[in-house]
Amino acid sequence: MSNLCDSCSVEQDGFKTVSLCQNDKMQHWGGAEAAHDAVNSPSHYASGEIECIDAIKASMTPDAFTGYLKGNVQKYMWRYEKKVNPAEDLKKAQWYLARLIEEVEQ
Incomplete structure (x- = not known):
């Protein structure tokens, strides 16, 4: 399932792909937005386009x-x-x- 953020046009693919919205700094979860998620995608573990894991x-x-x-x-x-x-x-x-x-x- 692929989703496109209406706010920043960042494409998300289901539950596994999580990134920060370019406009509002909220995270996207399969099209739905959620506040910072320290479990599934902590912002301090991402650098550019690659996650630490x-x-x-x-x-x-x-x-x-x-x-x-x-x-x-x-x-x-x-x-x-x-x-x-x-x-x-x-x-x-x-x-x-x-x-x-x-x-x-x-």
């Missing part, structure tokens, strides 16, 4: 990358109870787990 994947073997994803799941599960917003860390663990599943299924 993609650069990390490109620098690793497939086995190393799945290990990296697994480690992040464990990290967020380990510390969520100590956080002010524990649900956010659980969602981050869920994000990394979903990405790990996607990588293993490929």
Whole structure:
């Protein structure tokens, strides 16, 4: 499913592609706009047109990358109870787990 932002004309492709609107600095989620999302697309992990996770994947073997994803799941599960917003860390663990599943299924 592809969507086009009426505000800035940035094309988005379903749930996986998330970027900042060029005009209003809101994030697009499959055509719907949402406030900054610290789980699925934290702005501090993007530089230009590449996300940090993609650069990390490109620098690793497939086995190393799945290990990296697994480690992040464990990290967020380990510390969520100590956080002010524990649900956010659980969602981050869920994000990394979903990405790990996607990588293993490929």
